[in-house]
Amino acid sequence: MRTKTFLLIPFFFLLLGIFLVPTVTVVAQQPTPSDDEVNAIARQLYCPVCENTPLDVCPTQACAQWRDLIRQMLAEGKSADEIKQYFVENYGARVLSEPPRTGLNWLVYILPPVAFLAGAYILYRAFRSWRALDKQASTQEGSEVPPAGDEYVARLEEELRKRK
């Protein structure tokens, strides 16, 4: 009987060891995320309370707390997108460096290219109408022959003569 109890104790500690060691090892496998890793994500976010300041350079205490939060979430294994998503849920869409592509925000992405294309089209139409008018004029009056040869020098000399 006493031998059994005597043997039970190391067996108990052995069991304890088997169950404890893995957890200890698991914890030790998560190194603290470096400042660079935190910054890589903080750069993409804006401070929720300061004016237009990215989170990695914001000097306030609140921002320091948020950077620690990012570090913590990185240590838990969260991905960059998950962290950004968490910030959006908690602090609103303004923490992102550009508006999320939903709803009304599509307007911000669509309008500039559309406006540019509209401008290009207007320019094209203007060119066409000017060329047409010009063709009209030149067929009426005889087209002017573009100067041949070293036209650049000739032109330059003409300008210099005028300015002399």
Added chain:
Amino acid sequence: MIADFGFGVIVVAFLLALFSVGAAVYGALAKSYRWAESARRAMLLTFPLVAIASFTLIYLLATGHYELEYVYSVTSDSMPLYLKITALWGGQAGSLLFWSWLMSAFASAVTLRRWERDREFLPWVIVVSSVTLAFFLALTIFFENPFARWWQTASGEVAAMFRPTGAIPLSPSGGQGLNPLLRHPGMIIHPPMLYLGFVSFVIPYAFAMAALITGRTDDRWIRITRRWTLVAWLFLSLGLVLGARWAYDVLGWGGYWGWDPVEIAAFMPWLTGTAFLHSVMIQEKRGMLKQWNMLLIILTYDLVIFGTFLTRSGVLSSVHAFAKSAIGPLFFAFIGLTLVSSVSLLVYRWNDLKAEIEMKSMLSREALFLLNNLFFMGVLIVCFWGVIFPLISELVTNQKVTVGPPFYERATAPLFGALMLLMGIAPLSAWGHSTFKTLGRAVWKPALVAALAVVAIFAAGIHNAVALIGFGLVALVIFVTLYEFWRGAMARHRRTGENFVTALWRLAGRNRRRYGGYLIHISMVLMAIGILGMQVFQTETQGTIPQGGSLALAGYTVTFDSVAQFDTTGGRNVTRAVVSVYKGDQYLGDLYPRRDYYYESGQPMTIPGVRSTLADDLYVILVDWQPISAVGATFKVYHNPLVNWLWIGSLVFIFGTLVAAWPEKEEVKS
């Protein structure tokens, strides 16, 4: 007492400005020379008056009259004299007075020119300048008064010009002091440069309005204001570059441009101003685009006012914005007035602005200039929309959003690339005649050299597509522009027998606008080199290291030697670290990043230690995520390749603009 005197003086100046508007309008409508002259004299008189008021304020600032609210808010005993003087533009009220001073100076300078050929313009130019001056003086008198003083009333401390009932005067013994971030040489020159740029764009606008009102819609107004526009553009560009330099030196985030709404507000008039500079050349050479040029100068002026409004009214949230102020509504009314009146005038005169159209080829210089305008407008739309959209989004959805660098960079990069391509091709095109063949013949040699440059860069190990395209375009522009210089000088050399250098000098001297313009193009691509280097190749790292430890980045090693903490002049406590920089094994020198803490304002500042070469900057800052001590200090190291080309480029464009704007002997008569 002195403050009351200063206030009285600006009230008189304000009344004079109003009088000058009335007299000028009457003089123009009644065709009375005497009334127009009277208006001119009134306008001239405002300058010495506003100058006296400004000197009064400077005196009050320099001598520490803290009973005045403005002096209290921007100066303190610990500030050196030069900072106290430049605090004139350190806060809202003083900077508005400074604006008025510059406006009256420029308006007076314009009224002092010889007007014989343009009598009919004079009254209307005076009207526009005086209305703008009166507006800024009104802001100062009624809303943001730098001469207001502190009073103690029953409900607390109040700042006002005249004694509120039951109040007694208050005289604080010290001042708050200027925000430490603003105590930097860049911040001293940056606002005046910007204001000079803004104010000087009012003059071409005034002439444009005069041309519209009087119906003299030929290009006389453009020829008169040609130099003003160049000078305005120079100041505005300098103001932007100085702001970027200040941000780089002092804000401690290793960058120079954050696409902040207030930065963009100053950038937008630059965009339209640059487009305007190019498209007026088409009007002068070909008589075309009169309507478009009018529209551009109207846009430039309105963007100046709009930008000033955004910065100062509290509508935008920004690190740059002044504190919320009551000037918003008046500003808004002024914007409305100027927009509506200028657009109405333009529509009214639309037909009279039609002109001879000659567009022989889509590859002619006119056509390429028009493309240039299209791309500048494209960038303008991106910027304007990015600034306005958060306001709209918040009104509609009640949710704030941020439109930040990724949006702007992605949208404007191809547009700027296209502009660089145009800078490479357009100098080779000809006015009027240009076919694919003639242009191709001119372009292929520089294009080939540029392509070879790209191959060389690729072989050197750079494979990033954006960088390769960007550097290729830079090479194209440089080769084309140098080729133009060479061709012109050779042509002259052959014709006159002068040696090459003299030929080059005389060539540029006889054709300053063109060759000054080419120099400016070169300066722009030099700046593009810096921008590309930063955008594509900037790297950073951060870490906490003990004394003796080091951080490695981009082949450099930064070793922490020591740190010291002490009080110093200017009322601040400094934590200063000494780090040594090595490249491989080679010792390159020491850097001294530091953090200053200003006792009065409780504001910290981060000053980087920077090692600058043509190839790159190594930029080290002291970070306070953890307490700083010899045991461990946190450093952030940035490697900024090619960034100094930005500043070099800006020096070149100053030179180029001087060349372009330098008066030529024959033109003095006009």
Added chain:
Amino acid sequence: MSENVNNATIPPKRSVPLWVQILVWVGLLGLLAVLALALKRSQQGVVKVGDTVKDFTLTTFSDDQHPGGQQFRLSDLSGKVVLINFWASWCKPCEQEAPDLEAAWRSYQAGGEVVFLGVDYVDTEPEARSYIAKFDITYPNGPDLGTRISQAFNRQMGVPETYIIDRQGKLRYIQIGPFQSAAEIQAIIDPLLAEK
């Protein structure tokens, strides 16, 4: 001026087409309207004294009795006087007024006619909980998720700010900055309590 006037062509004169004029004016006036509204908002905040406050729901931090937090909806509280206090753990002036708020709360708690709600503005949960524990705050507190609640009160919310709503759901008092004492708070709430 132009070197080739002979070859020039003058296009027929036509005025700006009507649709372009309309488009330009609509755009201009639209822009001015946006600016005017934005300006108005920045000057005065979203709600003024006398406005009816928009309904919102506050979910408190979870605790032992409420694992998912409690839900407080403003409309459910009509008939009672509601004090809404915006605070944050990183806000120094908030600490100044925290004991006063708690003391005022305790004086009204038994009566059941007054509700205090603490809205944690743009904060992190662990720090918020320490703050609550530090000042032994017993009235409900919850995070302002997505800053939706604060946006309904002040576009440029600062902390601390307190909004007091009467029994009819109308905003009656705005306090920007900390209260100086519990008595100050009671002096504002008592008259509102007296109204029926």
